[in-house]
Amino acid sequence: MEPVPSREIADMAGAAALPRKNGELVFDEAWQGRIFGMTVAMSHEASFAWREFQAQLIAEIAHAEREGESTSYYERWLHAFEQLLTDKGLIDAAALAERTRDFESGRRDDVF
Amino acid sequence: MSGSHDAHDHEHGHHHREPESQLSLRVRALESLLVEKKLVASEAIDRIVAAYEEDIGPHNGAKVVAHAWVDPAYRQRLLADGTAAIEELGFGGVDLQVVENAPGVHNLVVCTLCSCYPHALIGLPPVWYKSFEYRSRAVREPRVVLHEFGVDLPENTEIRIWDSSAELRYLVLPERPAGTERLSEPELAKLVTRDAMIGVAVVKPPAAAAR
Numbered sequence A: 001m002e003p004v005p006s007r008e009i010a011d012m013a014g015a016a017a018l019p020r021k022n023g024e025l026v027f028d029e030a031w032q033g034r035i036f037g038m039t040v041a042m043s044h045e046a047s048f049a050w051r052e053f054q055a056q057l058i059a060e061i062a063h064a065e066r067e068g069e070s071t072s073y074y075e076r077w078l079h080a081f082e083q084l085l086t087d088k089g090l091i092d093a094a095a096l097a098e099r100t101r102d103f104e105s106g107r108r109d110d111v112f
Numbered sequence B: 001m002s003g004s005h006d007a008h009d010h011e012h013g014h015h016h017r018e019p020e021s022q023l024s025l026r027v028r029a030l031e032s033l034l035v036e037k038k039l040v041a042s043e044a045i046d047r048i049v050a051a052y053e054e055d056i057g058p059h060n061g062a063k064v065v066a067h068a069w070v071d072p073a074y075r076q077r078l079l080a081d082g083t084a085a086i087e088e089l090g091f092g093g094v095d096l097q098v099v100e101n102a103p104g105v106h107n108l109v110v111c112t113l114c115s116c117y118p119h120a121l122i123g124l125p126p127v128w129y130k131s132f133e134y135r136s137r138a139v140r141e142p143r144v145v146l147h148e149f150g151v152d153l154p155e156n157t158e159i160r161i162w163d164s165s166a167e168l169r170y171l172v173l174p175e176r177p178a179g180t181e182r183l184s185e186p187e188l189a190k191l192v193t194r195d196a197m198i199g200v201a202v203v204k205p206p207a208a209a210a211r
Helices: A030-044 A050-066 A073-087 A093-105 B022-036 B042-055 B059-070 B072-080 B082-088 B132-140 B142-148 B185-191 B194-198
Strands: B096-100 B105-110 B158-163 B169-173
Touching: A030 A050, A030 A073, A030 B022, A030 B042, A050 A073, A073 A093, A073 B022, A093 B022, B022 B042, B059 B072, B059 B169, B059 B185, B059 B194, B072 B082, B072 B096, B072 B169, B082 B096, B096 B105, B096 B158, B105 B132, B105 B142, B105 B169, B132 B142, B132 B158, B142 B158, B169 B194
Parallel strands: B096 B169, B105 B158
Antiparallel strands: none
């Protein structure tokens, strides 16, 4: 089944608005599309409501702006996503750090 | 086009050998953990990214325009009955009137009341389209607004304003740029921008578009 883009997601306004060019979504690097898709997929699976993630994203952007961080939109998105998953007990920060090292060292090469 | 398709590795980077950024590694680690916990499926992510890349943008409208450029009979049908003609290409859900730019005639679409817009064809409206400023000035001083968008029309060009409503949406059929005779229909579609189909831009030939 072809997923239909949700207006709630696509129409996010203000600082949370998705980066676009010529009306299209812009993913400068492959991982940005990946984290976007992962977040949307999990909201479909009811792991969390979209507005919960959106609130986390807005908070993360506000925090980054306050601290004067030069991080990109999708880097902030990634932080917000990790925070939400951690808060909900869906992911363990230590396990994530370990899995990241596994990929970095080449001990693991496939996501599944 | 955003170039995101080029960046999108269809292997999802599983077999990348060049040094990978920390962020990319982190995202892969996340996906790996979430897939393991059966909280998400990699195929679902693929489908969602594809759907958002395809549906949120002017691709469908651009296909309609390019088809009208290469098929004069389709162009006639499109101008006579936009709703029926876009259904021929599999797009629907909108009552549409297509208005054609030509030497001496330029069309501009606005929604003075709110932000009616043919989403199914050109994606989501840009912020400026919804702004009070555009909605009021497009009618009052279209030539100035067009100038601000970088479109300077000859003095004697007639500017027609089309005010969208909930019942009827408008799409501008831009003029096909010179020097594109040898381009294929998909290549032509790539030249067509959202702004050109609203009427705040003209379609540029490939060399200029690449700049």
